[in-house]
């Protein structure tokens with residue numbers, strides 16, 4: 330795509346110190362000029378190119394036009410700038426969008442093309458993309474290159490941008506079990522994800538602490554497993570709203586129902602599902618992971634996952650599989666008998682394997698693909714070759730870079746999360762550590778590296794709810810969004826700091842309570 334053209338070399342990046350706007354994440358190729366054009370908020374319009382495959386009525390773009398008009402200009406009245414005659418002649422009143430495939434009612438997928446070209450010159454402002462998802466990314470970029478003069482007029486410089494993501498899976502995980510997140514928190518997060526060009530919302534929807542997902546086939550799960558079965562749940566309608574809100578922003582919803590561990594909240598609603606733990610040959614009254622020795626368990630999982638597969642349209646489901654504690658299984662005589670019958674000896678990894686393989690067969694029969702946490706690979710569960718493995722452990726059993734090497738050597742696709750746990754906070758600019766991670770920095774063949782499809786920033790919820798979610802996420806998650814979108818050569822932390830600081834101010838302007846990166850101030854005043 331680059332070709333022998335005169336793109337701004339990255340070495341000149343420092344020259345952008347005076348960039349009045351917040352370009353984040355940095356595009357693949359950009360060429361700008363000091364020539365600039367005025368935009369009138371009164372007249373400015375988004376239009377479909379006559380030859381675009383998508384035309385008015387395309388929900389994804391129609392709604393994006395409304396959103397970006399608001400992001401760009403807010404609400405009037407606006408001052409009228411005093412332009413020279415020359416400036417008047419080159420005023421810009423429209424941005425024209427052209428996409429080559431329609432797909433306005435589709436869902437974004439792992440395979441979606443998000444590339445776009447944005448051309449701003451004397452003749453026109455033109456946004457060309459393969460898909461509506463690429464057009465969304467281009468609209469975001471456009472909103473970041475428009476700047477305001479001190480008297481409040483809007484301008485955009487002559488610019489040419491050709492852009493595409495480095496990795497197709499750029500995710501953010503929210504945990505709605507340790508703390509319930511109200512619907513508005515999730516929707517607001519999706520907005521800011523789109524500003525950062527994130528494209529996967531990994532919804533860790535249930536866990537030990539609570540079961541807020543309201544199942545239509547098993548309503549007892551929330552009735553007995555949610556913190557509050559009326560106020561702290563996600564109804565079918567809520568889930569639909571999240572999925573559609575995300576779709577309109579080019580974001581996939583990857584839902585996670587983690588089993589066989591992390592399921593304590595499932596127990597009260599489904600008696601017999603969890604393993605009773607024993608102490609001194611008697612049930613102790615406590616429960617462990619899902620009971621893998623009962624046929625009922627698999628019948629239940631079949632029915633539940635049938636529902637989940639139809640509620641969540643994404644091809645992939647996240648099946649968890651992390652941190653299975655064997656102590657309770659080991660204590661239970663029925664499990665011991667089952668182990669004997671199956672010839673597993675004393676190897677509980679084989680029992681875990683048996684459970685997960687049966688579950689994977691169930692889910693693949695519904696036509697779904699799946700993502701699992703790294704333990705499923707580490708414990709040598711037999712998994713389908715198209716399984717995606719998510720790496721979350723930093724050092725054990727091996728360093729995460731080594732783990733990426735092992736997973737891709739075995740031919741599986743991988744996602745990286747280990748260095749990007751945003752819930753962990755330390756004093757100072759920790760975003761730099763997130764930023765400096767290079768996901769392909771492991772020894773391995775180019776074929777192996779091609780199997781790393783991206784990564785996810787994770788915000789686990791033990792110490793996070795809607796009161797502190799936003800400032801803890803933003804702008805820190807931005808470090809991950811740029812790492813996964815921009816070229817690997819984007820390693821200049823100073824340049825990143827300048828732009829991320831501007832971007833943080835831009836987030837404040839857009840109403841996002843993003844925390845400061847360091848000492849300093851934002852040009853605009855905020856209430």
Ligand SMILES: *[C@@H]1O[C@H](CO)[C@@H](O)[C@H](O)[C@H]1NC(C)=O
Pocket residue numbers: 347348349361362363364365486
């Ligand atoms: C945009 O144009 C203005 C005015 O000529 C100039 O000061 C600024 O540096 C330009 N910005 C970029 C990114 O080229």
Ligand SMILES: *[C@@H]1O[C@H](CO)[C@@H](O)[C@H](O)[C@H]1NC(C)=O
Pocket residue numbers: 408409410411480
């Ligand atoms: C535009 O020019 C008029 C007349 O010269 C002046 O009164 C007004 O303050 C100027 N407006 C701006 C925004 O500079």
Ligand SMILES: *[C@@H]1O[C@H](CO)[C@@H](O)[C@H](O)[C@H]1NC(C)=O
Pocket residue numbers: 442444445446457458459
């Ligand atoms: C996007 O990428 C596809 C596939 O590589 C290519 O055919 C298309 O021309 C690109 N479109 C733009 C606008 O860059």
Ligand SMILES: *[C@@H]1O[C@H](CO)[C@@H](O)[C@H](O)[C@H]1NC(C)=O
Pocket residue numbers: 624
């Ligand atoms: C569970 O199902 C298997 C296979 O269908 C069957 O062989 C076994 O007898 C069943 N076990 C129980 C306890 O029903």
